[in-house]
Amino acid sequence: MTPTNNQITPLFDVRAVTRIAAPPAEVYSVVSDLPRSAEWSPECTGGAWISGVPATVGAVFRGENLRAESVVAWAPVVRGVWHTESQVVAAEPGRVFRWAMRDSAGTPQDSVWSYEISPDGDGCVLAHSLRMGAATEGIRGITADMDEAAERRFLADWTAKLAGDLQATLSRIKAIAEKA
Numbered sequence: 001m002t003p004t005n006n007q008i009t010p011l012f013d014v015r016a017v018t019r020i021a022a023p024p025a026e027v028y029s030v031v032s033d034l035p036r037s038a039e040w041s042p043e044c045t046g047g048a049w050i051s052g053v054p055a056t057v058g059a060v061f062r063g064e065n066l067r068a069e070s071v072v073a074w075a076p077v078v079r080g081v082w083h084t085e086s087q088v089v090a091a092e093p094g095r096v097f098r099w100a101m102r103d104s105a106g107t108p109q110d111s112v113w114s115y116e117i118s119p120d121g122d123g124c125v126l127a128h129s130l131r132m133g134a135a136t137e138g139i140r141g142i143t144a145d146m147d148e149a150a151e152r153r154f155l156a157d158w159t160a161k162l163a164g165d166l167q168a169t170l171s172r173i174k175a176i177a178e179k180a
Contacts, residue, residue, distance in 0.1 A: 010133050024124040030176055032091065047062050056088060110132060130166070
């Protein structure tokens with residue numbers, strides 16, 4: 001029997017959480033405004049909605065990203081400027097905003113970024129996560145020439161990088177939302 005995605009251990013399953021002294025609706029309005037991502041993301045420098053109604057299920061966002069040479073420097077990851085496309089897969093104002101990264105053919109991959117918001121007293125708790133089940137087109141390209149030990153090292157180093165990025169993102173969103 002072939003396992004379903006729920007039965008496969010994800011390649012990446014990284015999550016960070018923070019409490020924000022702002023109502024869930026205000027926090028949602030920030031995190032669902034992907035063109036503003038440069039204000040909080042360590043890599044995304046902005047972008048634009050390219051199809052669909054912005055921030056609704058099915059809408060597609062083209063992001064521009066910038067990665068420094070020092071990020072997991074030993075691995076053959078994309079450096080400098082590159083672009084991604086993502087498709088919104090969940091948009092519940094005040095609760096959840098999720099998008100899946102698309103491959104070069106425009107098909108959503110098993111790589112889903114998420115913001116989940118829970119009310120908490122006079123504010124909320126914001127969780128930011130990435131779950132990647134099967135390797136994306138990009139990860140397959142990075143690891144294609146790696147032996148098993150190098151691939152394990154890359155996955156561990158990339159997981160640590162992602163965890164730091166998620167926490168940095170939440171810290172910046174918290175500052176933005178609490179200033180509003």
